[in-house]
Amino acid sequence: MMTPHNRPEPDSDQDADGDRGHSRAVEDYLKAIRHLQREDAPVSTSSLAQQLDRTPASVTNMVKSLAEQGLVDHEPYHGVRLSASGERAALRIIRRHRVIESYLIERLGYSWDRVHAEAERLEHAASDELVERMAEALGHPALDPHGSPIPSAKGELTEERHPRLSEMPEGATVIVREVSDADEGRLRYLAELGLFPGTRVEVLEPEPYEGPMRVRVAGEERSLGLNLAEIVRVEPDHDN
Amino acid sequence: MMTPHNRPEPDSDQDADGDRGHSRAVEDYLKAIRHLQREDAPVSTSSLAQQLDRTPASVTNMVKSLAEQGLVDHEPYHGVRLSASGERAALRIIRRHRVIESYLIERLGYSWDRVHAEAERLEHAASDELVERMAEALGHPALDPHGSPIPSAKGELTEERHPRLSEMPEGATVIVREVSDADEGRLRYLAELGLFPGTRVEVLEPEPYEGPMRVRVAGEERSLGLNLAEIVRVEPDHDN
DNA sequence: TGCAACTTTTAGCCCGGACTAAGAATCATG
């Protein structure tokens, strides 16, 4: 035997494994860039490095390579921004992540706070077919269990940026709409407090000297630190 | 910020991602070695290379590294054999693969012939927790949909090597017990013929000159080539 | 406006895991 072993795809991604994907590292960078790229402002190397737990030098290298692949626009020393094709790729990964999270919670009994890490790995290995089958099985939900919108299979995403609980004035009554899924510990604590999407919360008088907020949840008075209240997105309760 | 970025696990596998796993490449090698290592005979570099679609040189390198990690015993120029710990690791991956295949078919509507590739990727990304949840959801099946036994979570595997359909004499009546899951095309064709685990098959007079076998399946006479009949494992039908 | 402090990039290295080319061991056969 011993054929010349000519690898058939000289140009494609061999690490990707999912169908038509980028390498795992590339996918992680795109997701992180999109996450940080709020309101069109370019993302700095260092913030990206912090987000990804990489050194700034590593980030510069990868960013250069992303720029060569046309996935981002990079203005050296002035940050990076997703291109149209990078945005498409990022949305595809975000869809995977959110569909997988939803499925794991709905169908396999995962808890709200432990699902993130698993999805983080599966999103790079799952094929489009698997993701679509999961979405199908769940009836194509529009929101994931943390309240984040799931991009459509065609890459459409309707973002509705709700304000943070931490910004709500004393006396407001609000409904929790979305909770960032990234921090396991904080999520676990929020779950203990009963702060899920859909929960009604009343904002009480804060504790003095930049202390924690005080809120009423399900009749109970609770206090929660500001960096906890920051990851909770809420909507004013109009029926109130 | 910019902490020194001291990677916390200097000694562990960073590519693995699953919990307590080896790198994807290592897992693939272990699986392949076990697959080829029938009856204690050591596995040659070249057969492993063929199985994995790698060059023999690459295989030698990796085998050396596996030997250093204590996963295999390597007698240079005389082949390789799994050590006890390599065997354990291999069984763990095989369990993952078979549980995942079972789940995809049972719960997500995958077809018998398309499931292999998906499982091949997920087995490296799924955590033990996910695999156990899938097994749980399915009621801890003993066999996967191709009829292959699923190792237990503790790594026990009861192998029952049934003879190949291709070896059955004319006139035998047998029940299909297991079909190799590796070849998508052949699986698809077997499905068309109706040769699933559990199917009763009568072996008829073969066509002359090393021609295909002739069999009766569900009342229909069919012929199938010998390399197709080779991947079908059968049991003599005693109730006949 | 000029310099110190910070951020970003470059340069050079490492590791895993492929590959090719070439040398060493084994086997098969006269």
Added chain:
DNA sequence: CATGATTCTTAGTCCGGGCTAAAAGTTGCA
């Protein structure tokens, strides 16, 4: 039992994607 064919290993390269150390660019402030 020698020698050619076959198989396996060594040597050296490459690529992705990390890292550190050092250079370069940007910025804030006197």
